[in-house]
Amino acid sequence: MTRKLAGFAEDDLRALAGDRSFTRGLGYLDAVSGLEVGEGSVTAVVHGTDAYEVELTLGDGDGISGWCDCPYGQEGNFCKHCVAVGLTVLRRAEAIPRQRAAARARTSGLEAWLAALSRDELLALVRERLAEDRTLRRRLELRAATARSDLHAVRDRVLALIDPRPFARYGYIEYADAPGYAQQIAEAASALSALTAGGGAAQAVGLAEEALRVLAEAYEEMDDSDGVVGEAAAAVAEAHVKACKVARPDPHRLAEWLVGHMLGDDSGVPDLDPLDYAEVLGPAGLSRMRQLAAEAKRRRPSGWAERYLMECLVKAAGDVDELVELYAQDLHPSGATHLRIAEELESAGRADEALAWAERGLRDCAAEAHIDGRLVDHVCVHYARAGRTADVVALRRDRFHVEQSLAAYRQLRSAAQAAHCWEAERVAALAALKADARRERGSRYGGTLLIDALLDDGDLDAAWKEAAGRAHDGQWEQLADLSRETRPAEALTVYLRLAESAKEPTGDRAYERLARLLLGARDCHRALGTEAVFTEYLVGLRTELKRRRKLMTVLERHGL
Template structure:
């Protein structure tokens, strides 16, 4: 009996009500609130939330809350145009309000799917065949897909070739010469179908036709990518699958190595080489010595003809890396050094992999010297050299690199790295006052010049040092953010409860206008902190009155009240 993997809703949502407002706009967000009672069949898995919204007609919504950003789709007319519609808003708000119930709803969805699997497992061969034929009679897309599978399994190469040409054609999906986002998934599904057919052809007959079909498909994908909106990444996934099919077919069928090298070079150096991306190193064994020599020749020739070309340089680098030709690679790279130090880093890494660590360090040091004052410097160059000095037992040089880096980019991370290096070299007591003076100057300049800021690094550094009192004393004189004030209150609450209390109360106020699990959780944390302040001051009766008033105003938020009850609030 087949089983489906269990799906679970994420522990905490990775989006907020503000995210929904930003994506939908104020008007659609407001209209979405009117559809909350029309949301049904809500469910969630690890990567998506689904529901049906019964508006003018049933509309199916899919939200993908995964990082880096929330996305949503709906099959209503407005949603099909690529907008985050009012139905998406309604589902998002419902999910935030019912987050604690999503695991139960998801389990019910999984149970229904498992029931279907069990029923299918109970059917015998004839019953399954009858069921499939019934579906084929009413589903032309399924009929076409299985027809192609049958042709591939039977090694009917002409039929497979004709079908694949049709599957690669973007014209049925085009409007005014382009394929928009809502149709890109359909075209990508056809590409996946073509890839499966080519894979089947390669495993049923030792015929290099499967290789040439995959090559034609890859070329067609690259050309089509220029007129397809691949915002959701469907085309990229399908292209990667086709690239894998080509690699598998080459390994199995062993086509002519020189011809394959010529095709590979043409793809890598072509206008559409970014999709799909092919790694020359993966073809090294397939090409053998004759094919690899031809690929190396073509890469060098292209670079000589156009030495400033990014594509030509990248292809030559890839081939030389796979070839292990370190000196030749260094010579090629050093002919055109990037001003941010990234090329210096690449050379250092290749020399380091070859065991030539002193030469690697020399290139990294050169990179730092030649990119001084040239923003933005490649941060990995600093980390490479710092790691080298640490491994080589050179603490003085390590402190120098970390100090120079901190002077160039004064952040909490560079401050921490400087502190770690100085403590290892036993010089932090000397270095720390200088570093804090620089951060204090930065904070004052931000305040004078009204620069946009996320809060002075000075406060973060002092808190990170465990020097809460110094941070508390410095905060009033620099542009400290509300979030930093809360962290300061947390750090000094035991010693200054009367001062910390108003900070917590100010932070609670805007949360009372929000919904969703993250807002409720944060409000609960702040209320617990406020209660601790009242207890330290002996004013618990005052907190009791405040909490009763807050609960009265928030009485419609059942999940919030349940959370407060669980924490004894």
Template sequence: MTWFSEDELRRQAGDVSFARGAKYLESVETLDDVAGGVTAVVSGTDRYTVRLRNVDGELVGECSCPHAADGFFCKHCVAVGLLVLEGVADGGAADIRGYVETLDRDELIELLVGHANEDPVLFRKLSLKAGRGDLDALRRHVEGTLRLRGFVGFQGTVAYTEKVREVLATARELMDGPLLCRVIELVVEALDFVEDSFGVLGSEVSGALALYAEACADTPPEPKELAEWLLRLDLDGSGRVDVNIADFTAGLGFEGLAVFRAGVEERWRLDDGEDPYRSRKLQRLREGFAAMRNWKA
């Protein structure tokens, strides 16, 4: 017996998406039980990953399609839900935890390593955790994980963003400035090769910058180098990154702030106005300095 009903599916999706989902049953390519729910792949404009979860008896639907990215319970979730109600899957009813608790240490190690060798996502997560004791090796691993070598569509962007989140979770534990710096550089490079119309990956860059600012405050890098790096990131790249200079005051210090401000003013004097967006960015940075109480020109 499932943890949701057809009425619950309809309520969450709405009549329109429910009707569309009812016609999508044949598009469900795979459907598998997982702990606390089911996961599936549904073909449409692209191939989308769906997960239905039982959260304290409530139905929660997740899908990698654009409609779900806007916060809606999509037709792909409906199609998977209807198949679950037909009994194609039972929602992870097996007592996985109970079985795992019967295994000894060696059996657990073999089971986990075996699955990691078959599952790239699990392997990546474990590799990031294992690399925390060797920062040089971890940085090389991050380099290979986050460097893109060609354009990816929406589905690829979703998968790439998940990689970025996993890397940032490890970086947050370590608060290693050089690692965070390289993560930001790689993701900013990737912004030119991904379909990020919803701004999800851009948001991860903003979060990574805030985290890097904290790391710089704890262990300040060379002020001039940090200032020049921030200038290149904000003004000399693709223009898709906005640096909040106030976040970096502790890391830059007076010397770094002076270098950054001089760089902004130099670019402002040379600005020909042909790129209105860049001109607005320069104006924003100049106004940011004017609003900083602890700054004196």
């Protein structure tokens, strides 16, 4: 019935968010406020690290989708805040059809009222809104100036939109103010595109360059952690490219401006690509850029911007050998540059040379613990295609002994299984890990890599033998989770010990972990036929922690 009323169910939210975000969303049910049901959507505010705006779209028969302005949500994910709003809607499912019908009625009534207004009445309404809403007034002023080709007014409005000062409290644009500034930059980009479309492409070129200079300077003094300002600035750069393609400015002047912008002190945002301008620059402009870039690189051989610009121009010329020579001047110790050379040669159809460069990278970086994994993968793929499975195993073995990581162990296992020699390789690998464990060299989590490897192999008997005195809490919990059906008594001991230490921390994450441990303990008691003992333990625990009302809510939700 819930699905029919609200258009979705809890399973839909879990499928969209994933188990982790869904579980975290459960802890935000009390943080949802301002829930408003529209004809086809629901909006609300969820209070977390900040106050986040959430919008869920309720499609008739098409399920549900969601948007949130938190960093994770802006990446296109159905986040924990979306889950919290969705669950709140489900709690009020009985009222949803009535509220959606009321929203439809309001929309229909508004449209009918607007349609009935005369031209003068509509103008009066718009003027009233313009007097109240400065943002709307700015937008319409800009549209009007663009429509009548008032270049002076367009310039004033565009520069006003990208002016960072109204957003820079204390001289710095803070994280919370960046989205508002980004919105104005996007409006400026739209105005520049409209100016080009309206026959003012030459003016749009100059105005866009002025805007890009202001944006590059402003970007040094802001927190754009979510990249919203950078994305909006990229739209201004795109408007500049479009204007150049229409106006066809002097190639030499454009080349000099591009080099000056890309190598200037404020060249961080937006990141211009000279290849976007190749059509406008033509051979003469590209040649001028090559000349300027070469001079700049001679002045600062190690400069990142100078090297990047030169790489772009060499790529544009299509000379693979020159590009390889350029890359070879600065080989990174991780092997990343060797890989780039190999990829360029392979794209040019020179597979043998590509493999030779990749193998050289492995030799040059053999002693590095943090070699670029893509380089190793690249060589292994080529070896596998050639049927050189023994070479794949040897390479993965060498990297495992240098890196000593779970990822390297898994890669060795996969290669050895494909070559049908994992049994022997595993004995040698585990022997190395045992020797490492005896030297008390832990993994990045604190426990030994040996236990991680045994757990990953599913060798629980060996993992239990090695865990004492070596495993960290996360490894103990994983071992208990994997063993509660086959070793319920031993797993129970682990769960109870971890639960005892988990009683002290507070907060949603800590309470969810404690509940998870208690659920594991309950499963062990059921397997042992001692459920009454668990019930007595749980009653004592709830009595001890009864003042933590949020914890009690979490336990109840998990049936504890």
